[in-house]
Amino acid sequence: MKSNLRHLRVFQSVAQSGSVTRAAETAHVSQPAVTQALAKLERLAGQPLFLRRPQALFLTHAGEVLAARVARSFALLDPVLSDLAPRLTLTASSAQLQALIATREAENFTLAARRMGLAQPTVHRAVSQLEQEAGRALFERTAHGLVATRPAQALAQAARLAFAELDQAEADLAELLGREVGRIVIGAMPLSRSSLLPQAIARFRKRRPTLPVRALDGPYADMIAGLRRGEVDFLIGALRDPAPIGDIVQVPLFDDRLQIVARSGHPALDLPNPTLTDLMAYPFVVSPEGAPARTAFDRITGRAGHPPSLVETGSMVLMRELLQISDHLGCISQTQIAAEVRLGALEPVPVDLADTTRPIGLTHRADWLPTRAQGEFLEDLRTVAFESPTISL
Numbered sequence: 001m002k003s004n005l006r007h008l009r010v011f012q013s014v015a016q017s018g019s020v021t022r023a024a025e026t027a028h029v030s031q032p033a034v035t036q037a038l039a040k041l042e043r044l045a046g047q048p049l050f051l052r053r054p055q056a057l058f059l060t061h062a063g064e065v066l067a068a069r070v071a072r073s074f075a076l077l078d079p080v081l082s083d084l085a086p087r088l089t090l091t092a093s094s095a096q097l098q099a100l101i102a103t104r105e106a107e108n109f110t111l112a113a114r115r116m117g118l119a120q121p122t123v124h125r126a127v128s129q130l131e132q133e134a135g136r137a138l139f140e141r142t143a144h145g146l147v148a149t150r151p152a153q154a155l156a157q158a159a160r161l162a163f164a165e166l167d168q169a170e171a172d173l174a175e176l177l178g179r180e181v182g183r184i185v186i187g188a189m190p191l192s193r194s195s196l197l198p199q200a201i202a203r204f205r206k207r208r209p210t211l212p213v214r215a216l217d218g219p220y221a222d223m224i225a226g227l228r229r230g231e232v233d234f235l236i237g238a239l240r241d242p243a244p245i246g247d248i249v250q251v252p253l254f255d256d257r258l259q260i261v262a263r264s265g266h267p268a269l270d271l272p273n274p275t276l277t278d279l280m281a282y283p284f285v286v287s288p289e290g291a292p293a294r295t296a297f298d299r300i301t302g303r304a305g306h307p308p309s310l311v312e313t314g315s316m317v318l319m320r321e322l323l324q325i326s327d328h329l330g331c332i333s334q335t336q337i338a339a340e341v342r343l344g345a346l347e348p349v350p351v352d353l354a355d356t357t358r359p360i361g362l363t364h365r366a367d368w369l370p371t372r373a374q375g376e377f378l379e380d381l382r383t384v385a386f387e388s389p390t391i392s393l
Helices: 005-017 020-027 031-045 061-084 094-106 109-116 120-134 150-176 190-194 196-207 220-229 292-304 316-324 338-342 372-387
Strands: 050-052 057-059 139-142 145-148 184-188 213-216 234-238 248-256 258-262 284-286 310-312 329-333 358-365
Touching (some): 005 020, 061 150, 094 145, 150 220, 184 220, 196 213, 220 248, 248 372, 258 292, 284 292, 284 316, 292 358, 358 372
Parallel strands (some): 184 234
Antiparallel strands (some): 050 057, 248 358
């Protein structure tokens, strides 16, 4: 649907006016051009977008769905285009904006062209056209490559989100035809990968066996950046207090707490009533600095004395294997380690860490509107969080 922004603007004009004639005047094109644009959009949508009556054109249900997404897309894009140059709301094309995004990310025309599968002159020309309309340079040449100016960064971000909205429109329209288009992209923090996410995916797959689901892992900062660019639909895991930025929403699902675990036969398990101070005699495996679990660990060990050594890792596999071959103890989410405890791979050390409780939940953009499939997946997550005895505490 984002293949031709001009066609979408014509569609929006017809949707608002109900008239091909008035839309042609507003868009400064001929009436046949309006008719051709609508016909192309209907072919792409695979269904009628308008009911054509002698007195006016009226949106079908599919047309209403598309009109809502188009309005959201242009509401993101047009203020930034207008700040650069008012004419850009009429002249900027999808190809030009995609070239801007690719160049901003690659900081090089040749690399941007390679990523887009285009010739370098094509990408350079697209960006140059934007610059001519804007009446200013959008990139500065430095020893390290092309660096986007602040207006170019703002436009690239707005275009990403606008295109993401149009991708959502394509999925919405396909849903009306009983087809599945697009995919669900999840930023999966460590805790979610052990129990919550697998169970939710299994429930979702019973209804939608073919829709692609992609679970990403990585540093929290990278996943938040992907979320804000529209590349990630939502994150699942420990919520931050305070939220790292104002344009995201955090939705709690359940509370979790930390647990100290050890291999079977560990000396700490023989202590009759171990205290946290007792356990500080052993080396620990903990989360990296900055993770909520690590922040809580540092807080409680600040009162009990520090362990003699730390191994920092976000890998459950590394923690489990190191604990099983040494006297290291692990401090980790109770939910995240539940499967290993249940299978006997590790044992909980009976120390109360009630003051390490923290909320686990969803993080998404403040203005995000999920598709039907995404909404179903979110409902599956809520159901698993509510029903599962290994998650609800």
